[in-house]
Amino acid sequence: MNSTTEIAGLTIRSYVIPTSIDNDDAADFIAMVDVRNRIYREISGSDDEAMTAAELLPNFWADEYTTRHFFVIEMDGVMVGRMGVDLPLEDDSRVAFWIIELIEDVWGLGIGSAAYEIVEQIAREAGRTSLQSWAEHPASDDARLEPPTGFGYVPKDHIARFYLRHGYSLEQVERKSLFDLQGDLGAVERIHGEAAAAAADYEVVQWMLPTPEEFVSGYCVMKERMVTDAPSADMEFDEEVWDEARLRKMEARVLDGNRTQLVTAARHRVSGELCAFNELDLPLDRTLTTSQHDTLVLSDHRGHRLGALVKTAGILRLRELAPDSPRIITWNAEENRPMLSINEELGFYPAAHIGAWKKVLS
Numbered sequence: 001m002n003s004t005t006e007i008a009g010l011t012i013r014s015y016v017i018p019t020s021i022d023n024d025d026a027a028d029f030i031a032m033v034d035v036r037n038r039i040y041r042e043i044s045g046s047d048d049e050a051m052t053a054a055e056l057l058p059n060f061w062a063d064e065y066t067t068r069h070f071f072v073i074e075m076d077g078v079m080v081g082r083m084g085v086d087l088p089l090e091d092d093s094r095v096a097f098w099i100i101e102l103i104e105d106v107w108g109l110g111i112g113s114a115a116y117e118i119v120e121q122i123a124r125e126a127g128r129t130s131l132q133s134w135a136e137h138p139a140s141d142d143a144r145l146e147p148p149t150g151f152g153y154v155p156k157d158h159i160a161r162f163y164l165r166h167g168y169s170l171e172q173v174e175r176k177s178l179f180d181l182q183g184d185l186g187a188v189e190r191i192h193g194e195a196a197a198a199a200a201d202y203e204v205v206q207w208m209l210p211t212p213e214e215f216v217s218g219y220c221v222m223k224e225r226m227v228t229d230a231p232s233a234d235m236e237f238d239e240e241v242w243d244e245a246r247l248r249k250m251e252a253r254v255l256d257g258n259r260t261q262l263v264t265a266a267r268h269r270v271s272g273e274l275c276a277f278n279e280l281d282l283p284l285d286r287t288l289t290t291s292q293h294d295t296l297v298l299s300d301h302r303g304h305r306l307g308a309l310v311k312t313a314g315i316l317r318l319r320e321l322a323p324d325s326p327r328i329i330t331w332n333a334e335e336n337r338p339m340l341s342i343n344e345e346l347g348f349y350p351a352a353h354i355g356a357w358k359k360v361l362s
Contacts, residue, residue, distance in 0.1 A: 001121060005114035009076040012083070012115055017060045017070065021053045029053060029060070031079050032072050039081070039101045043136050044352065048178075048289040048329050051257075055283065058253040065089055065246070069122055073102065073115060080106045083115045085122045090238035096128040112162055120361070129361045130236045133168070135159050136176065137353045147172050147356075149233050152334030154355040163357045172233035172333055174354035177343055179328040181290070185319060188346055192312035195305040202266045202275070202306060204313045209251045209261045216244050218274030219263070223247070226294050231333040235356050258284040261293075262321065264314040266306045276306035278314045286322035292330035295339060308342045315346070 003012060015028035033053040040049045060070065066086050073081035081102035088095060098119045100112050123131055142155035152173030154160055160170070196204075211219055220242035227237045254261055259281060266276040279293040292314075297306045318325065331354060332339050 003114040003117040011074040055257040058256040096123040168357040172356035176352040177348040195308035198305040264310045275301035278310040287324040
């Protein structure tokens with residue numbers, strides 16, 4: 001697949017996804033990961049989101065749930081960026097998710113636009129009409145853009161101008177937040193006690209991957225509900241069907257990447273139903289940043305401080321498992337005030353804005 005835009009020295013090409021980073025064909029993948037980490041460092045000023053090639057590789061392996069297209073971007077033979085397009089394979093899916101990421105040295109040369117031509121080409125050939133993408137917008141003095149939700153904003157910076165130029169609208173803003181794990185956890189302990197008292201009909205259960213059999217069906221229900229229950233503004237997501245096979249494949253991607261996950265859930269004492277959960281992703285090197293992934297309280301069980309219960313229980317257990325991890329990084333929709341209020345009460349502080357961008361093709 002090729003862009004019709006001609007830029008001297010520019011090459012956009014697909015590459016092999018190796019089965020192991022020790023393989024002879026892994027050089028492109030390893031170089032791509034180095035470029036990815038450089039780009040994220042340039043955007044955020046930290047290595048909080050850096051990953052090794054071994055950690056990232058399982059996330060690129062093919063499965064029956066998504067068709068994935070991967071490309072590297074080179075100028076004069078030097079890798080300067082990456083791009084990818086994901087096509088979910090749920091029935092009647094009309095969505096495509098994509099990224100284009102470039103090192104700052106090559107911004108403004110038209111490379112992003114040349115890569116974007118390929119994105120639209122892939123989407124149109126697959127019959128997808130809803131194109132969606134997320135990008136971090138560092139703080140700047142540029143004018144603000146606000147989404148239709150009325151919550152949050154991003155600066156009208158170089159990144160935003162790129163999306164606008166290609167016909168995208170800002171649909172939602174997510175907040176990237178950080179929590180200092182080396183600080184005093186007194187507030188976490190206090191809030192945990194308050195939440196436990198308010199949720200007397202519930203108990204906390206925790207596990208490390210792989211999920212014990214007794215929790216598999218309840219965990220699958222909660223993973224399905226992440227799509228339907230979490231705030232998504234006008235972004236489009238296909239309803240997903242989670243069963244044990246899908247859960248085990250997700251877990252294998254984490255474990256095969258030399259990472260693990262602490263899952264904290266709330267279980268209703270009478271029915272035995274799992275009704276809230278929180279995921280903390282831990283790297284093999286426990287001195288690195290921990291990532292908080294999905295957190296959800298099922299709508300039927302809201303109003304009992306279950307979000308605070310599972311978040312605090314997770315943090316307190318994390319301190320035991322990874323006492324030298326410096327911080328937790330997490331993302332929440334700005335309109336998700338219940339979760340953000342809990343985060344703020346716990347001591348999470350804003351670090352950046354993430355724009356959720358969408359374009360509907362004719």
